[in-house]
Amino acid sequence: MQATLDSDSPLSVNINTALEELADTSRSVGELTDYLQRNPGSLVRGKYVPDKDR
Amino acid sequence: MIVVCTCALLTSCSPLAPQPDHSKFFILTPLSDGSAPVSTPAVAISNSSLTIGIGPIDFPDYLRRLEVVTRASPNQLDLSAEKRWGEPLDKNFARVFSENISRLLNTQQIEKYPWPVRTHIDYQIEVNVQRFETTSDGQSQLTARWVIKDGAGTDLYASETSASAQVGPGETGASSALSSDLATLSREVADRVTELHRRQAPVNTTDSFRLSDHSVGG
Numbered sequence: 320m321q322a323t324l325d326s327d328s329p330l331s332v333n334i335n336t337a338l339e340e341l342a343d344t345s346r347s348v349g350e351l352t353d354y355l356q357r358n359p360g361s362l363v364r365g366k367y368v369p370d371k372d373r
Numbered sequence: 374m375i376v377v378c379t380c381a382l383l384t385s386c387s388p389l390a391p392q393p394d395h396s397k398f399f400i401l402t403p404l405s406d407g408s409a410p411v412s413t414p415a416v417a418i419s420n421s422s423l424t425i426g427i428g429p430i431d432f433p434d435y436l437r438r439l440e441v442v443t444r445a446s447p448n449q450l451d452l453s454a455e456k457r458w459g460e461p462l463d464k465n466f467a468r469v470f471s472e473n474i475s476r477l478l479n480t481q482q483i484e485k486y487p488w489p490v491r492t493h494i495d496y497q498i499e500v501n502v503q504r505f506e507t508t509s510d511g512q513s514q515l516t517a518r519w520v521i522k523d524g525a526g527t528d529l530y531a532s533e534t535s536a537s538a539q540v541g542p543g544e545t546g547a548s549s550a551l552s553s554d555l556a557t558l559s560r561e562v563a564d565r566v567t568e569l570h571r572r573q574a575p576v577n578t579t580d581s582f583r584l585s586d587h588s589v590g591g
Contacts, residue, residue, distance in 0.1 A: 326489035346461065350439060365392050368454045 399441065399548040400459040403472040404556050423478060423570065426494040427471050428486025431501040432463035441547065444508045451509065456544075466505065466555065473559030474498065478566060496529075496566050497522040505554075507547045511540045515554035519562055521569060529569055534558045 323330055358367065436442055441456040458465060467485070475483045484492055503516040520531045536557035538550040 326491070346437070353438075366454070368395060 395455050397456050397544060398459040399456060399545065401465050401469045401548060401555060402552045403469050404476055404559070422482055423480050423495045423566070424482040424484065424493060425474055425478060425480060425566070426484045426486060426488055426492075426497040427474065427500075428467065428497075429499060430463065430467050430470070430486075431499075432466065433502060433504070436462050436502075436505055438462075442506045443547075444506050444514075446509075450506075456547075462505070466502070469552070469555055470500070470559055473556060474563055474566075477559060477563035494524045496569070497524070497526070498562055498566070500558075500562075505551065507540050507550060513538045513540055513547065513550035513554050515551065515558060517558055519558075521562070521566060530565055532561070532565070534561050 322328060325331065355361065361367065435450060438452070439457045439461065440452040440454075441458060443451040443453065445451040471483050471485060475481060484494060488494070499520040499522065501518040503518065505515050505517075507513045515536045516533070518531070518533045521529045523529055534557065536554040538553045540546040540550045
């Protein structure tokens with residue numbers, strides 16, 4: 320039991336990795352919704368890039 | 374009619390034709406390999422191989438995005454449409470900062486927060502980043518508060534670093550200016566860790582430094 324829950328054990332390393340992946344996923348979904356909120360037309364017309372950023 | 378529409382879709386002048394991806398990805402860089410160690414004491418303590426715990430690093434939410442953020446005015450941010458960070462900036466910051474500290478203190482034992490409970494840490498470095506972006510008038514700005522704690526979590530030293538650099542010409546000007554600000558912060562923190570360690574565990578070679586400190590102070 321002690322070995323399974325130890326902070327170096329494979330179980331806790333896996334849990335940590337999974338939680339990090341989950342955080343990355345929610346961050347990435349957040350980025351997408353944020354972008355779509357600002358550029359709703361991009362789903363149809365593609366990404367608009369102003370000339371100054373080229 | 375259908376034929377006309379299909380032709381329009383397939384030709385390159387159609388708005389639905391594939392568009393090239395102009396995205397550019399940037400990344401921070403650690404201190405250059407050729408740079409000399411900060412000072413001789415840093416080398417002197419290298420043999421004791423300090424274990425440094427880095428984090429937690431608190432990063433402002435407005436920078437936790439992949440678009441490169443520029444401060445257009447004190448109260449306005451500008452998100453680039455095509456310039457993006459190669460990885461989330463807070464993670465990039467933490468990794469490059471760890472790398473810098475590792476090089477400056479000449480230790481390979483760097484633990485990233487959260488480390489296992491039983492890990493022995495000599496010094497923990499907590500960073501609270503306030504600003505880390507370039508401004509539209511060509512300056513990069515890093516403002517960060519940092520705390521050095523001992524292994525038990527007691528505060529040993531707290532300070533704030535403000536670094537600024539001129540954004541060079543070219544695409545990578547901003548990321549290299551920010552990298553150099555981060556290097557400045559790393560140097561200040563590493564210098565302070567070196568000094569704290571020298572005071573706490575004086576070794577024979579540093580006695581002369583201590584004596585000279587006293588004579589200057591007296």
